[in-house]
Amino acid sequence: MRKTVAFVALIVAGCTQGPTSGVAPAPSPPAGLQRAFFDTYPAGLFELAADVCDGPARTLSRPRRNQVFCAALPDPNAAAALILGYDGTVQDLPTFVTAFSGESTAQGYLVTADLYIRVPQRQGGAVLLRLPDPEVQAEVARVLQAAGGRLL
Numbered sequence: 001m002r003k004t005v006a007f008v009a010l011i012v013a014g015c016t017q018g019p020t021s022g023v024a025p026a027p028s029p030p031a032g033l034q035r036a037f038f039d040t041y042p043a044g045l046f047e048l049a050a051d052v053c054d055g056p057a058r059t060l061s062r063p064r065r066n067q068v069f070c071a072a073l074p075d076p077n078a079a080a081a082l083i084l085g086y087d088g089t090v091q092d093l094p095t096f097v098t099a100f101s102g103e104s105t106a107q108g109y110l111v112t113a114d115l116y117i118r119v120p121q122r123q124g125g126a127v128l129l130r131l132p133d134p135e136v137q138a139e140v141a142r143v144l145q146a147a148g149g150r151l152l
Contacts, residue, residue: 031132032116034140036149038109042102045111045147049100066102071095082119086127092120111149113140
């Protein structure tokens, strides 16, 4: 997943310009979730996020123009550990989820990048694991900034 995020950062960095105005800081979001403000709709960010979600064991979902969800299956050992450690089920395997969603505001556009592990439960529902990884968080921040966003 780190390679995927880094790849997106490199592509986006080559075709965008940096921010020009400030936005008031917001409280720190939960681990795995980051927000950035854009002056206009960042079409390139959503398209690249969808393009990167290509390959075996990955599933792309685009419920709306401003939402991209990429679910990737972990390797068998990691999947087994997640199932056993979090009362999961083998009928619906755990996934690593990368999600980008956006909403229009009066001042521009707000994008949320969310990273988590989804472990479906035997009794229904799912546990969402948000494990802080400073290296991955820094890569996602670089992607958002390279696309023209200002981190909140």
